[in-house]
Amino acid sequence: MERDELADDRMVFIAGEVGIVVFELIYDGIEINRGNIVGFLEGKRKAVGNVIHKGMLRDAAEMVRKGK
Secondary structure, three states: OOHHHHHHHHHHHHHHHHHHHHHHHHHHOOOOOHHHHHHHHHHHHHHOOOHHHHHHHHHHHHHHHHOO
16 A cells, blocks of 8 residues: 555544544534544543554544644
């Protein structure tokens, strides 16, 4: 895989994780806002065992936190 393909795959994974969190918030009847999304991403990061997955969740939470 080329470098750009890896970056694209990473962004797709992060977008998927954020999307899943948004659906979880809706399902749980929790307000959708930046703080709640970051909180759910960080909670999920603590729950998963895979180190690469943890890193992606950390990066996703950081992107949402900073708005970038």
